[in-house]
Amino acid sequence: MNMFKKYHINSVFFSSFFLFIVLILIAIILLSYRFSTNELVNTTTEYQKQNLYQLSEELGDNLQSFEEYSVILSRQQLFRDVISGRQTSAANMRQTSSLTNDFSNIIYSIPALHSVEIYMNSPPVDNIQYPVRYFPLEDVYDSSWYSQLENIAYSWLGNRDVETMAGEHSVISLGRKINSSNGRLQSIVIVNLDPITAESWLRNFSDDSHLIMLDENGAIVASTGNNEIGDESFEELIEFSDSQNSFQYPLQDDTSMEDSLVVTTAIPQTNWTIMEITPYRDILAGSRQVATLLALLGIFGTLIVLIGTMFLTKKFTEPIHELTRVMKSYQLNKASIELPKGYNNEFGELFTGFEELTNRVEELYASLGVQYQRQRETELKALQANINPHFLYNTLDQMNWTAIESGNIEISRMIELLGKMLRIGLSKGESVLTLEDELKYLEYYLRLQQIQMENRLTFHIDLPAGLQYYYVPKLTFQPFVENSIIHGFRESRSGNIHINVGEQGDQLCISIADDGMGFASENQLKHKDDLGGYGIKNVKERLHVYFGDEAFIHIKSSPDGTEVQILIPKVNDKDLLTA
Template identity: 50%
Template sequence: MNLFKKYRIRYLLFGSFFFFIFVLLCIIILVSYQYSVRGIVNTSTNYQEDQLKLISEDLTGKLETFEGYSIVLSRQKIFRDVISGNRMFHGSSVNSLTQDFSNIVYSIPPIHSIEIFLASPPVDNIQYPVRYTELSTVYEEKWYQKIEEESSSWLGKRMVDTVAGNKPVISYGRKITTSRGELQSVIIINLDPLTLQGWLLGFSEQANLVLLDNNGQEISSTSSTEIDRHFYENLINARDSKPEDELTFQVRHEDDFVVATTIPSVDWTLMEITPYEEMISTSKRMAKALIIIGAIAVFLAFIGTLVLTRSFTKPILHLASVMKTYDINQPSPELPTGYKNEFGQLFKGFQDLTSRSKMLYQSLDDQNRRQREAEIKALQANINPHFLYNTLDQLNWIAIERGDNDMSKMFELLGKMLRIGLSKGESIITLKNELKYLEYYLQIQKIQLEERFDYRINLVGNENYLIPKLTLQPFVENAVIHGFQDGRKGIVDIQVDEESNHLVIKILDNGIGLQKKSPTSYHLETGGYGIRNVKERLDVYYGDEASVEVMNRENGGTIVKIRIPKVMEQEKGI
């Protein structure tokens, strides 16, 4: 369905302009929002990556400090003597070892407690900051797998028994072995999780930072976001898909956007979780502002488009209304003036069209009037053929009874002329009948003038072409009456030829030729009136397609050349 053929131009023009502007504004708002979101996300993630790298480096340094503490503790002489068995294990030795390690715990606030696994721990194991455990039990601990193949490692988050009950700690374990590789002891330094949380908060109180170990267990966090298994799997997949030389990576989890970095020294993952809605809140505010501006722009576009549409369509609708109500008999309609553009051309074109239509209508009216007058004149020229035919028939019988054969022949020929002239009321007859009519007339003149007159009729081609009735007779009559008035022997030659689309009829005589006559004598001549009648009828029937030429011959006499279109019976429409 073509909308431009169904709906009014005003609605189409207004709808098209308004829809185009509306869609354009929507595209601008959408593209601006997308670019803004992308820019903010990229800027935020780049900033977060840089911050996470700094935090990771700082955490690495601080954790390496506690790794150093474990080395210092493991190398203390009293600790070496106790685990090597060089001294008797008695209360003073235990107190000394416990006192030394407790002092270290109290002097370094981040350290929560110290655990020592010995082959023969003291029986009285009170819950001090330093705690002793049977070495054989270490093999049953899950965290032991992390240091089984290594000398030391961070063990992640663990639960330890304290006076206040089970408390979470972050542990670092170190094995102490003999020269032959036999396990002598394991020393574990436990850090308070609040210490790591304080470290994270020290970088940014607003950032949602989360520190995970290599098993996905949360070590420390400043975020309220729960790290479930699905979250951790997305994180691992993103980490595995990043290039090997890159430490940072990004992942989108549900409504959160995560920027993470790997801490290689401990194989932990530090990440910052930012709600996606919070990240793009600035873009949303910008989008809302753009929507408000767009709504105002759409309203202004609506008004502007409406005004422009009315300005463009008002002249067209006015012209359409004039065209709808215009009648040929009414005066020319009044149209707006002053337009110098295409509207002015339309108005001028319509005015020219109405003027030409009136001229054509007047021309057709004149043509019909002339045709009716020509028909009336042709009928008047016949002088009621029915009455004349009956009268001539009676005169013919009288002439026969009196023995006047010439008169009888003339009446008979005149009757035949009347039969063709009557032609059942037809104005158009065949060329054959027209030539018969002409021959009957010439025979009458032959009887009258005897040896002083002769004629020839030569037809080349088809005799069934149509021709207006009484086309040739007035020219022949003019030649007989006016051409031979000086008593010479007259000859009339009628020639009918064909061209591609026309019939060419020539009437030649050897008379006195064309003479200058006074206007008075011209109007009194029957021949002149008949010729004028023929020309009018040919003009009515054929217009410019027909022509009549009358001129003097070089050797004396007159030539008449009549040229009319060839029309057969089935083509009759003139």
């Protein structure tokens, strides 16, 4: 279905143009929002990568200082004497007490230190001292964290729960092995870092950012959000980050269930990772404001487009409606309707064309009136012509009887032949005759000419049976016969005229031959200023009008005579010729 053919042009123009503009506005708004959000996300990602790199450097330094604390503690001579177990029991007790006091003083002087755990052979029985605690060395082999220290000197052990006087407390542990001179494991010192301290490091970097510190297993070590310490939800992310220093990772936030932007980077000198999680809703808050503003502008623009489209639609369709109204109200012989002026474009051409068309219609109507008047006059003249022949026939009859009474038989015969010719020639105003009537007219004409030429003229007419009822235009053959008598038998010559009718398929073939003087060429006859030349020309024109290119006339002449051949289509219904 073609809407341009079914609906009104103003509806189609308004709806299509308005819809087109609105779609363009929507596309611009969506593309602008998409472009701005992508740029904002990319800019935020790059900014966070740079900040995380700085934070990772700071965290690396802080963690490095804890590694140095473990070295300092493990290198104290008193610590070496206690774990060696070479003193007596009483001396060992005193040294252990002194070591506990020394380590406690160090822990209290460094706020970030939470506690120290010492695994050794023959630990003191009284093992409730805090923040320094002693455990049997054989217990490490059953612990879950020993695998991280088994083949290296020290390592961060991640989050662990330790017993305190207030109950269990989560800490971040660094373990260091102490071997004897012969390579045997003597002790393991675990320095515990308070997660609150690690969280303060993250918050010192940014209070608004959601930062998470992960160990090598993807477990949460510290967080500025509500994430639970020790949660291993980010194990997959840590596996992916092994080959990259910093990257953007789309993450599903468990708390809001909305997409978030995750940027991570490795902490130097450790196998830990620092990660910043930013919900897209926070990143795109400004972009949403821009989108809201664009939407408002789009609504405002749509209203402007609506008004503009209505205005343009009215301006474009108003001339068409005006032209339609004029066309519907147009009537002949009524006062002319004024069309809008001043249009120099296509509308002006339409108005001008309609005016010219109506003017031609008025002229044609006026000419038809004149033609009708002429036709009426012609009918009156034809009526008069039907009356006049009766007077002529009566007059000829009176002349004929007068000639008979006077004994002028030839004049009587001539008057009689002339009357018969007139009856056939007038033929009640018909323009076509049967072939039989046309040849009778020729016979009467030739007999009249025989009387005039004192029997020096002979003729023969051959009309085969069955051809006499075909119709031909009236007085088609008489000009050729007249031409033979005037030109062929001049100078008192006698002669013979033979008229033969035949058929060739769908055509009639009429031959008119004489044995007169003839002429040199057909052109000589056409240009002679006599009745015969103009008569033949008139016959050709009439045959062309009736039959077109299907009628032919061929004239062949020589000093021994002239022959005219006429080919015309067979017509057995006169209405076909007079239509």
